[in-house]
Amino acid sequence: MTASRREIITSSSSPPLRTRFALRFLKNLMKIKKSTPLGHSSSLPSSSSLEIRRRTQLIKLAAYSSMARAVGSRRVWSRALILKLSAGKRIGHRSSISLSARSSLRCLGMKRKRSKTVTKRFAAKKRQLEGPCPGVVELQRLVPGGESMDLCGLLEETAHFVQCLETQVRVMRSIADQLP
């Protein structure tokens, strides 16, 4: 009896990843659309490529950050991505992350750094011993937070990362289809 109840609870607790990502991404998109001046989007010749690139960059960052936050801190790559984005935003860019989110990220960041140094030392030692093939280095660069992982964890992270990227692309494409 209790087991079945527990199952029911767990199954209905979290919506699927794509829904979470879609919600967050749309929210961020609205924020960006509101923040940028509307005149820019309507007039064709006056839009400089720089502005457009900046806006593209913003949207891209919004997509990645909403995806990372939809995943949460369950994965190494999502944590690393959140940290990277928040750090970048703190430095220069216009930030759209709420204060509460930022503080929670800071806590995550502490934990992440501690584990990161330990794993980094170990991974570095291992790398010295074995010398990974160039593909591994490349993959580490591609996957966020991949530098501090050995091949085993890296592959797992990559699998989840690829899944999330695919959902991201699908959701974004469907959103783009819906937009006028």
Added chain:
Amino acid sequence: MQPCSREMQGGMNMNSLLNNGNNNNMSPSHHHQISLQDLHNPIHGSHSFDPAAGDHDFLDQMFSTINPSWADLNPAADGPDPAPDSNGNSIGPFGTHFDESAILASKLRQHQISGGGGSSSTSAAAAAKALLLQQQMLMGRGFERSPSDVPGVDESVQALYNGFAGSLHGGGGGQLLNQSPQFHHPQGGTPSFGAQGQGTKPAPAASASTTTASGGGGNTTNTSGQPRQRVRARRGQATDPHSIAERLRRERIAERMKALQELVPNGNKTDKASMLDEIIDYVKFLQLQVKVLSMSRLGGAAAVAPLVAYMSSEGAGGGDCNGGGRNGNGSANDSLTVTEHQVAKLMEEDMGSAMQYLQGKGLCLMPISLATAISTATCHSSRPSAAAHGNPLTASNGDGPTSPSMSVLTVQSAAGANGGGPDGSSAKDAASVSKS
């Protein structure tokens, strides 16, 4: 020759001891012991080992430990089949040496015995079991001694022991004769014959005995502390925790690669390196898709210019890249033609690089039938010029009239004469990415 003689002495001592200790059939034991010595000597002739005084003392120590336990072992060794019994007894002291690999060799034997009594008769199996028990007891006892004694003896001894143990399973001396040439074979010339002896051992041993039941995925290991010779343990016989960890790690990596293989398209590569490359390409491709999609969010008509500008600026072989506006369109057109030629050239050499080039530009290839279908579909839309492709081999940059982002691209292609994207071939469906 000194070491040889010492070995001879040791052998002799052992033989005498065994003869004393073994009340059962003397003749078969003689047989085996003699052949043992025959094998022993040539082995040591070609083999350089520790000339230190350890040899003789080592064997003496062994015998001293053997003696007290011999009484216990003998009743156990007494079986219905005395020949392998004595054989086993003669092997006893030879088999004991303090390497981990030896212990595990015996464990392997036990596994082989217990794992299936298929090929060997039950009596022989029982005798062999008893033998192995002896081995382990002896080794357990001898383990207190320093393991560095007589590294040279160990190899040959181990080789012989294994050979004999294997012959046990096969049942009798016939097997031994079969295996002795294999002993001689690895001896030829190489100092690390011990390793080879070990290496060739699995074949006769495994074939002679039942299938090894020991935990799978075997690795080879090195002896614990000996710098000179390294005894390779047999497969399926991990000795250190290191190798076990290695094996676990490798298995984990293999299963993760398999999982990734299913995720990534074109994941039929068997090679790990090429699979890694595929994964990398796919991740890059997905990231590029996100980038392009984020571009198309900027809104319908306004996105034409930026997309064009993007393509012309980001593309490798593009023409002069400018900002937005008509300039962008014009250069996009030029860049498209240039792209076309580039891709055609690349496709002649290597399809993969052509695909990558296309992907870098965010374009795709699709089958001709699909392209014509789409072009006929788009020609019904409000963009007639886009459909007027005289060239059937065009890759369509947009899928349908529905999505505004794709409409952007068809506008762009329409603006730029009739050239679609680069030439499309029917082969690469999997690589087709709609630029949306």
